Amino acid sequence: MIRRPGLVALLAALLTVVLLAPPSARAQDAAPLIQRMATETFNDIAGAVAALATSGSPRAAPVIEALRDNRLVYRQADRAVFIREASGSFVSALTGEPVTDAGTTRPVRLNNAVRRAIDAAMGALTLMNPDPARRAAAAEAVFKSRDASALPALEQAIGQERDARIRILMEEARAAVVVASPEANEADRITAIGVIQRRGDQDALRMLGSLPATAPPRVREAAESASVAIRRTLAVWEAVQNVWYGLSLGSVLLLAAIGLAITFGVMGVINMAHGEMVMIGAYTTFVVQQVLRTMAPGLMDVSLFIALPMAFLVAGAIGIAIERLIIRHLYGRPLETLLATWGVSLVLQQAVRSWFGPTNREVTTPSWMSGSFEVGHLAITANRLAIIIFAAMVFAALLLFLKRTPFGLQTRAVTQNRRMAGAMGIRTNWVDAFTFGLGSGIAGLAGVALSQIDNVSPNLGQGYIIDSFMVVVFGGVGNLWGTLVGAMTLGIANKLLEPYAGAVLGKILLLVFIILFIQKRPRGLFALKGRAVE
Amino acid sequence: MLNLKTKVLGMFAGAAMAAGALAAPAQAQETIKVGILHSLSGTMAISETTLKDVMLMLIEEQNKRGGVLGKKLEAVVVDPASNWPLFAEKARELIAQQKVAVTFGCWTSVSRKSVLPVFEELNSILFYPVQYEGEESSPNIFYTGAAPNQQAIPAIDYLLAEGVKRFVLEGTDYVYPRTTNRILEAYLLSKGVKAEDISVNYTPFGHADWQTRVAAIKRFGSTGVKTAVVSTVNGDANVPFYKELGNQGIKATDIPVVAFSVGEEELAGIDTRPLVGHLAAWNYFQSVDTPANRDFIARWRAFKKNERAVTNDPMEAHVIGFAMWVKAVEAAGTTDATAVRRAMIGIAVPNLTGGISTMMPNHHITKPVLIGEIQANGQIQTVWQTPGTVVAQEWSPHLEGSRDLIADHRAPMNCGNFNVRTGRCGGAQR
Numbered sequence: 001m002i003r004r005p006g007l008v009a010l011l012a013a014l015l016t017v018v019l020l021a022p023p024s025a026r027a028q029d030a031a032p033l034i035q036r037m038a039t040e041t042f043n044d045i046a047g048a049v050a051a052l053a054t055s056g057s058p059r060a061a062p063v064i065e066a067l068r069d070n071r072l073v074y075r076q077a078d079r080a081v082f083i084r085e086a087s088g089s090f091v092s093a094l095t096g097e098p099v100t101d102a103g104t105t106r107p108v109r110l111n112n113a114v115r116r117a118i119d120a121a122m123g124a125l126t127l128m129n130p131d132p133a134r135r136a137a138a139a140e141a142v143f144k145s146r147d148a149s150a151l152p153a154l155e156q157a158i159g160q161e162r163d164a165r166i167r168i169l170m171e172e173a174r175a176a177v178v179v180a181s182p183e184a185n186e187a188d189r190i191t192a193i194g195v196i197q198r199r200g201d202q203d204a205l206r207m208l209g210s211l212p213a214t215a216p217p218r219v220r221e222a223a224e225s226a227s228v229a230i231r232r233t234l235a236v237w238e239a240v241q242n243v244w245y246g247l248s249l250g251s252v253l254l255l256a257a258i259g260l261a262i263t264f265g266v267m268g269v270i271n272m273a274h275g276e277m278v279m280i281g282a283y284t285t286f287v288v289q290q291v292l293r294t295m296a297p298g299l300m301d302v303s304l305f306i307a308l309p310m311a312f313l314v315a316g317a318i319g320i321a322i323e324r325l326i327i328r329h330l331y332g333r334p335l336e337t338l339l340a341t342w343g344v345s346l347v348l349q350q351a352v353r354s355w356f357g358p359t360n361r362e363v364t365t366p367s368w369m370s371g372s373f374e375v376g377h378l379a380i381t382a383n384r385l386a387i388i389i390f391a392a393m394v395f396a397a398l399l400l401f402l403k404r405t406p407f408g409l410q411t412r413a414v415t416q417n418r419r420m421a422g423a424m425g426i427r428t429n430w431v432d433a434f435t436f437g438l439g440s441g442i443a444g445l446a447g448v449a450l451s452q453i454d455n456v457s458p459n460l461g462q463g464y465i466i467d468s469f470m471v472v473v474f475g476g477v478g479n480l481w482g483t484l485v486g487a488m489t490l491g492i493a494n495k496l497l498e499p500y501a502g503a504v505l506g507k508i509l510l511l512v513f514i515i516l517f518i519q520k521r522p523r524g525l526f527a528l529k530g531r532a533v534e
Numbered sequence: 535m536l537n538l539k540t541k542v543l544g545m546f547a548g549a550a551m552a553a554g555a556l557a558a559p560a561q562a563q564e565t566i567k568v569g570i571l572h573s574l575s576g577t578m579a580i581s582e583t584t585l586k587d588v589m590l591m592l593i594e595e596q597n598k599r600g601g602v603l604g605k606k607l608e609a610v611v612v613d614p615a616s617n618w619p620l621f622a623e624k625a626r627e628l629i630a631q632q633k634v635a636v637t638f639g640c641w642t643s644v645s646r647k648s649v650l651p652v653f654e655e656l657n658s659i660l661f662y663p664v665q666y667e668g669e670e671s672s673p674n675i676f677y678t679g680a681a682p683n684q685q686a687i688p689a690i691d692y693l694l695a696e697g698v699k700r701f702v703l704e705g706t707d708y709v710y711p712r713t714t715n716r717i718l719e720a721y722l723l724s725k726g727v728k729a730e731d732i733s734v735n736y737t738p739f740g741h742a743d744w745q746t747r748v749a750a751i752k753r754f755g756s757t758g759v760k761t762a763v764v765s766t767v768n769g770d771a772n773v774p775f776y777k778e779l780g781n782q783g784i785k786a787t788d789i790p791v792v793a794f795s796v797g798e799e800e801l802a803g804i805d806t807r808p809l810v811g812h813l814a815a816w817n818y819f820q821s822v823d824t825p826a827n828r829d830f831i832a833r834w835r836a837f838k839k840n841e842r843a844v845t846n847d848p849m850e851a852h853v854i855g856f857a858m859w860v861k862a863v864e865a866a867g868t869t870d871a872t873a874v875r876r877a878m879i880g881i882a883v884p885n886l887t888g889g890i891s892t893m894m895p896n897h898h899i900t901k902p903v904l905i906g907e908i909q910a911n912g913q914i915q916t917v918w919q920t921p922g923t924v925v926a927q928e929w930s931p932h933l934e935g936s937r938d939l940i941a942d943h944r945a946p947m948n949c950g951n952f953n954v955r956t957g958r959c960g961g962a963q964r
Contacts, residue, residue: 112786209759362802
């Protein structure tokens with residue numbers, strides 16, 4: 001745009017000549033630059049990377065790539081630079097030829113300045129990469145670096161690009177270079193600002209905001225009005241985003257509370273050890289991953305699906321054991337139950353602490369659950385989306401189970417009228433045990449999901465117990481739909497308050513609201529009516 | 535652990551035999567008791583349990599070298615269970631009933647504030663190994679962790695030198711982040727950073743849902759001015775914070791996060807690949823390549839019987855503190871608290887990063903400051919460090935009210951908060 005097509009053609013021709021020249025001659029030019037990387041001074045390394053990227057040397061890409069992956073090393077004795085191959089052998093960084101003995105080497109170290117230089121360099125070098133993802137990343141890198149020397153390569157890449165999405169990215173990158181370039185003429189720069197305004201995200205804002213004060217007034221005015229327009233659109237998206245965050249928090253609350261909705265809501269047991277069932281579910285995930293890592297590393301991506309039934313069974317079994325050994329002796333004595341289960345929770349915490357150690361355990365996030373994607377200007381993180389879907393599935397499954405299976409029928413019968421159910425031949429104490437096991441098992445499932453977003457430590461459960469009780473009490477004891485609505489209401493209210501009131505005050509406001517609400521409606525949002533209440 | 539138990543039992547057996555030969559009171563003289571006051575249960579167990587272990591290792595090693603003043607050391611471990619008032623009770627138990635000569639312990643500032651009056655009242659000695667907010671100097675406490683000018687201020691200087699002009703001060707809502715951020719805000723303003731370029735925010739303990747905050751940080755950083763986050767987020771909240779940063783794609787090359795409470799131990803629970811390049815400021819990293827550190831890591835791993843056990847900054851503080859105490863006791867020739875306190879000042883021992891740390895008259899030690907970047911393997915690699923060691927400013931010169939205070943526990947001043955303007959001492963004097 002700023003250069004005439006003839007110049008571009010000339011540059012392209014030059015580039016071809018350069019690439020066709022014998023590699024040994026080119027390597028000579030790159031040699032002093034590569035040599036400069038054998039240092040401890042980060043600024044020197046960053047400078048050498050930038051110079052090497054524009055040198056046109058065929059050694060640029062492999063050397064910079066090796067540096068990025070921490071595989072570039074140098075010999076302390078004579079500062080000769082080598083690349084360590086994946087096999088562990090060394091090749092010379094200057095020629096790419098294998099060396100038999102590299103001697104004592106130390107790696108060329110990186111810091112953020114060097115990483116930025118590498119990103120910018122790789123951007124210019126990988127614009128023509130056959131892999132579309134790498135091309136997109138390269139365009140993004142150029143957008144961020146706004147490196148004018150990447151322009152010829154960018155022009156050429158735009159000419160060849162077939163993928164419309166990547167092409168837009170590249171055009172945005174070109175616009176960014178043009179806007180930032182003091183040599184470009186005003187009209188071109190203002191057109192380019194239009195391109196960036198269409199992109200309309202925070203990176204675009206950052207780009208426009210970093211325009212130097214020396215830019216011509218008309219360019220700065222255009223950038224200013226573009227920024228205002230972008231901010232206006234983003235403000236709308238921000239509101240949407242807050243609701244999304246609320247849904248996400250609500251789904252976490254729902255997962256944590258839904259097991260409690262059964263043990264507390266349906267059975268009326270104040271189970272303070274509920275959080276520890278969540279924690280046990282998370283630790284089950286850890287153990288499953290440890291076993292998979294040694295026995296079947298190929299299954300790591302589906303480790304969570306293996307962990308789900310395991311966590312359900314482990315937490316459920318522990319729940320049944322607690323019910324049989326402790327809680328069944330305390331039915332009808334809520335205060336004793338509260339104290340006993342509180343004690344159980346401390347015992348479980350300390351048991352896990354002695355067994356697994358007090359420090360956090362690392363649970364790997366499968367690749368399909370990391371990163372984020374954008375819908376409009378709404379950034380959706382994969383793990384949060386997965387948890388929302390998972391919470392909805394657990395809720396639906398539980399509802400079906402209670403409404404459509406014989407066991408569900410018996411559970412409801414026992415909760416509604418224990419003596420009558422007993423008279424009909426239902427073994428009420430076994431129904432109690434399995435219902436408690438079901439609630440605990442679901443808490444275990446929640447633990448698998450929470451291991452992806454929180455610490456896997458002995459304290460994991462403590463953070464959720466208060467919130468869970470809050471959701472169940474607010475939603476209405478004994479009603480699963482109430483739990484769903486309660487969790488979502490609290491989640492969204494929390495996230496709408498947080499940007500204005502801050503996380504601390506937001507939480508306090510919410511607590512005050514619930515206290516007032518319970519004063520008005522002691523049985524929560526969806527109160528059970530009729531005889532079941534007694 | 536078992537090993538130590540048998541040893542302690544052995545010592546008791548030896549003591550019992552000796553008691554047969556000597557007079558009964560001599561029995562109590564056979565060992566010197568060392569108190570260890572770290573939470574082994576509750577929320578802080580995650581950080582403090584390793585400090586208990588490192589003390590047990592140091593005591594075991596000292597006993598192999600023949601103990602102190604010809605006597606064996608005996609560790610007395612108590613568990614204050616992350617319960618702040620219980621810290622004071624356990625401290626009293628250690629000093630009054632167990633008659634310990636010295637105590638190593640505490641992590642959070644609130645636990646230290648809780649035991650401080652006990653140590654002053656009963657005139658005993660506490661070694662406190664964690665970086666903290668400063669604004670304190672007790673005659674009975676030796677602070678082996680960093681004061682703000684030994685950690686936070688140099689980190690800010692590093693960011694300013696990198697061209698950062700916009701700062702998010704993100705902290706957990708309690709005394710350490712609030713005081714540190716007050717100091718940092720004053721310091722940034724004095725360095726010409728505009729008030730609208732500083733955003734301060736607090737979240738509750740154990741905050742798990744960071745979506746809103748991370749999005750807000752992203753927004754704050756999208757003005758085109760180079761932005762960094764200074765994090766005093768503590769404990770459990772860090773893992774979800776870093777996970778959210780990684781998921782929302784905030785790269786260290788765009789908005790670096792420099793943390794004061796995240797060490798190798800905390801990183802052990804996270805996949806650090808998306809976090810490469812985010813910063814941490816400490817006085818010690820496990821990755822520091824010195825003979826002393828290599829030796830320490832090897833001893834620690836052998837003691838823990840775990841080839842992958844990590845070391846961290848507060849552990850080094852205990853190593854330094856313990857070595858200083860041993861030296862001071864040997865110099866004083868007694869474990870009497872007043873004599874040891876006098877002898878402590880000026881004691882110098884090698885630290886693990888290749889320098890010498892000295893106990894200063896303000897009861898804080900000199901330390902080098904290291905800034906490191908998180909690596910993909912969970913380690914932190916030094917990218918910048920002070921040329922020498924830095925003397926602690928226990929009373930910050932950047933805060934109104936503490937600007938005029940100095941601490942000097944030598945005669946004739948003997949004061950932890952002497953106001954140079956009024957010429958008066960505001961606290962306990964010994």
